[in-house]
Amino acid sequence: MNLTANIAGFNFDHILLNAAGVVCQTSDELDSVLASDYTGAVVTKSATPSLRPGNVSPRYHELTNGLGTINSMGLPNEGFDYYMDYVTQKQTDKPIFFSVAGLSKQENLDMLHKIEESEFNGLVELNLSCPNVPGKPQTAYDSETTEEILTEVFSFFTKPLGVKLPPYFDIVHFDNIANILNKFPLAFVNAINSIGNGLVIDEETDTVVIKPKGGFGGVGGPIVKATALANVRALRQRLNPSIKMVGTGGVTSGRDVYEHVLCGADLVEVGSQLAIEGTSVFERLEKELAAILTEKGYNSLDEVRGQLKIIE
Ligand code: FMN
Numbered sequence: 001m002n003l004t005a006n007i008a009g010f011n012f013d014h015i016l017l018n019a020a021g022v023v024c025q026t027s028d029e030l031d032s033v034l035a036s037d038y039t040g041a042v043v044t045k046s047a048t049p050s051l052r053p054g055n056v057s058p059r060y061h062e063l064t065n066g067l068g069t070i071n072s073m074g075l076p077n078e079g080f081d082y083y084m085d086y087v088t089q090k091q092t093d094k095p096i097f098f099s100v101a102g103l104s105k106q107e108n109l110d111m112l113h114k115i116e117e118s119e120f121n122g123l124v125e126l127n128l129s130c131p132n133v134p135g136k137p138q139t140a141y142d143s144e145t146t147e148e149i150l151t152e153v154f155s156f157f158t159k160p161l162g163v164k165l166p167p168y169f170d171i172v173h174f175d176n177i178a179n180i181l182n183k184f185p186l187a188f189v190n191a192i193n194s195i196g197n198g199l200v201i202d203e204e205t206d207t208v209v210i211k212p213k214g215g216f217g218g219v220g221g222p223i224v225k226a227t228a229l230a231n232v233r234a235l236r237q238r239l240n241p242s243i244k245m246v247g248t249g250g251v252t253s254g255r256d257v258y259e260h261v262l263c264g265a266d267l268v269e270v271g272s273q274l275a276i277e278g279t280s281v282f283e284r285l286e287k288e289l290a291a292i293l294t295e296k297g298y299n300s301l302d303e304v305r306g307q308l309k310i311i312e
Pocket of ligand 1 (some may be wrong): 022060249272
């Protein structure tokens, strides 16, 4: 069974990896994702220029009925230099995605200048969609700023770079963001980040379940799957074929991975379910995916990718 993918000349022997922010903050966590025989790559925690402790706790909560997670971590991370050391020194055959999330345009440009000048030879994921930093809106909901940042980035940046997007909820918004992204030589687009600013209430105590922002936080897991699939599908239909798709959101089974691929995903990331289940999730998901492909008589994901059927 061929479960490989290719983005910007990088070969991925497996289509699964962690989603940024989950099991990837420390070098040990990053190593554990790379060590799995069922991951094709690893993505780092989104780095800011300096170490950040993030928001106050409790800041992450798993919904009791398996519906997913809510978090307002606030980008806790070890700082840009820590991840730069990791991604330039790590000896591995698997491609590494270096996720960066500046809290301003200038912070993003400064980090990307450093990456451009460094020996890093993997892929960069520019996170334009963190919903959990108080006072900082999700950049990719602002078309003008998104275009401005990408224009400046591509005036000097020559390494493979993609963007991590927030979910969009209107056909016009899919059209707008795709029109902007198609102006740039992006290697990939990753959809979706958490659905921003959900609210979960504890049944016993009538209290919110996380402390930052009065309980508002990014939502992930099964409750976001339909939105994630819609974003992967809508963007795949609109983006230049040279821009590959990373599908993220709502993956808890091999069937979910398969559906992301049907919608056009080249790689598929696991966030909430990885946090819940640990790195053994990759083996389970790949085996479930392979079983579905075998049952349907496919030999390769290429036969499935983007082949979603609609009702004529
Ligand atoms: N996305 C990022 O791009 N950068 C991050 O640093 C980041 N941190 C996260 C931390 C936690 C605890 C969780 C649950 C998610 C985080 N995300 C971050 C979003 C995930 O990468 C993913 O896009 C989202 O959770 C949807 O996937 P899921 O349904 O599999 O959870």
